[in-house]
Amino acid sequence: MRLAARDSAGLAALIAELGTLRLDGRGALALVVAPLEELLGAAHVFAYSFVPGPTGLALGEFHLGGAPLSGQTETAVRRAMNAWLGAQPPTAEGPLRPAPRLRNRVFTRAGLEALVGPDAPTVRFLAQLGFGGFDQLRVNLCDGPLLLGHVGALRSAPFELRQRTLLARLVQPLRRRLAAERALREAPGLRGGLDLAFDALPAPAFLLGPDGAIHHANAAGQAHLAAEPEARRRLLEASRCGGDERFRVTPLPTPGAPPWHFAVRRGETTVSATGAVVRAGRAYGLTARQVDVLRLLVCGHTNAAISGELGISARTIEVHLSAMFAKAGVDSRSALVARVLSR
DSSP: OOOOHHHHHHHHHHHHHHTOOOTTSOOHHHHHHHHHHHHHTOSEEEEEEEEEETTEEEEEEEEEEESOOTTOOHHHHHHHHHHHHHTSOOOSSBTTBOOGGGBSOEEEHHHHHHHHOTTSHHHHHHHHTTOTTSEEEEEEEEETTEEEEEEEEEESSOOOHHHHHHHHHHHHHHHHHHHHHHHHHHHHHHHHHHHHHHHHOSSOEEEEOTTSOEEEEOHHHHHHHHHOTTHHHHHHHHHHHTOOSSEEEEEEEETTEEEEEEEEETTSOOHHHHHHHHHHHHHHTOOHHHHHHHHHHHTTOOHHHHHHHHTOOHHHHHHHHHHHHHHHTOSSHHHHHHHHHTO
């Protein structure tokens, strides 16, 4: 749909603001509430995220804009949402890990009910909050299977194609910004996890910057660099051509910046890694197909490579990964590999 000039200008201004990540500024969820209220002509706009709590999920951020809610204060809505989250069972697909069909797609109330049914927990909960008389425009913003945040709008009149198009065009810029915020929050812990995961790999492994410089190497990698005078030059060449007969290289895309690369020396022993995968399969009750996916994941394969190796679709791989995340109690590929290799 072609947007009017005013809509295009407002959307472009909001996307530009999302593209500027300030460490001391407002987060993306807080940033979008007021502009979306105007762009979508909404009575209310809400944006929130979930965090794991001691007894289950809890609200992380919560932002609400628009006219005062009839009979509901923001504090009451927050309290009701926390109570609802605490009552949700820990399943592979739930509030923190939406089903694939519900990720990064914009739904109206009618569209959501047609997909999940009028008795779905989320639909019933919104009715309990007093929102049953409103049309809804909503999207789960996800990075892979994990929910980064949720944005929605409410109004009494039905939302039209114009509003759906505006929100749909905001999904990817907003998702990238939320993913960047999450990476910044997790960076200190991820560095420690990276050290553990690298050191658990039996083969020489390296983290290469965009220019091919070696930023991290495990113990086997450091020994390889010391023993092979040409190793640095060969790593640089391998990173530029996507790998060679000596090194398997996997790009690590960084939104808005050149990619880094993960390189592993080919032909080294992988007995320890294979044993770790087998032990993890037994400990977490993985299916045979999940063990196949995990084996390739631990070896540094991308989803595309796993798809080609096993002859299954990318969506099926994502479903297997979501299930393994839930069984292992982790929320990312790197955390899963670290958990497996530490067994």
